[in-house]
Amino acid sequence: MTISSPNAEYFPVPIDAIQSEGLGFDLYLMYEGCQAVLYRKSGASYSMCDCDELREKGITHFYVRNVQHQQFQRAVCEQACDAFEDESVVREKRTRIVRDSCGKMIENFMTSKRVDGISETLGMMAGKFGEWCNNDKSEFSYLLDMSEHDFYTTTHMVNVGVGCTLLGAELLGNDHEMVQVLSLGGLIHDIGKCGVPTDVLNKEGKLSDEEWGMIRKHPELGASILRAQKEVSPEIVDMTLNHHERLDGKGYPNGIRADEISFHARVCSVVDVYDALSSARPYRGPIAPRAVLDMMREDVGKAFDAKVFGAWERVVERMIEENPARAASGTQTPGMKLEAMIPSPIAQSRPENGYMTIRRGDGTGTSAEVVQTTLCEVILSADVRLDCSEQVELQPEDGAAMSAKYLSKRLGSRGETQLVFKLLTGNQAA
């Protein structure tokens, strides 16, 4: 999302995105101040050795002409499908190739802002998702990244695509056509984020009202982009438009209520929130699968459809049963509430000095001096005393500093489910 083409006729492609014995498109390199230079002609081969060679020269991207956009997307898709079906390759590698390829296809649509052919190429991928899921649900489920991972728009979209396939199959059984619609809808549900500035999407700090307003426009923007593609089905446009709506009417963009929210949007909403909560954010670590389900359960009937959520619980529980290691992903302790996650305005303002107030739900609390902030951590001065009914003394891990993550973990492990962290910085603290 951060790469932009220096030339409107071309779009950038990471050098490790493809390898092919017969390229279906030309590859170009661009050097500062120069025109595009042809690197490999269509029909030539490009291998990992070539990739290593380019990397050694400090080259990270080559360029493909916009007119060959669909050929490129098709090649990435075919590469991913071949990899997943190649049983001589270990599962970890196969799933990584498919996830990376899908992520690159989505990223490419978003950076190039060219979505013509999206339902053909990502539709091909969605078709494969449905087929793989139908053949072997357990094997397919490994495409859902349940490891501790950071939240990025494209990886999130891949996960939602995989999750919608699994949930669709759980709810609809043999209705393969509808499962495929859900897969594709999940893969592209956040396409409207291509219209949100990258620095707003990736901002580590608290969003301003204006920035939040930009984010809230992504469902409508996505729907209007897809509506312009006549091969995209109305159900997929609907998933894109309504995946942030809630049954109680408190969602966005239109605040529609239960009976106005389609089945497709309800499915997408459950998987979307599940993945968003399980991934790590700058202000908190990832949350373990069962803890995410516990948090979401409180919103059943308010945000989520009970039947759809119940089916998703079964899917997640089955995945954990099949591989108990999946249950251990996530660093937050079950029972922690959403409010008990340290917000991140401090990461945004990076004050040299500030105060962090750690409060219980009833408002009592104490403060600690912030001595340093880093990208993901708030480093506090030595001891922090919590003004709880039972006083808790938190000792820094290394005797000098303590991370926000560590704090959450320690407090959670004491069963303090109602703790609210509020960060006061600069003038606010004064």
Ligand SMILES: [Fe+2]
């Ligand atoms: Fe979204």
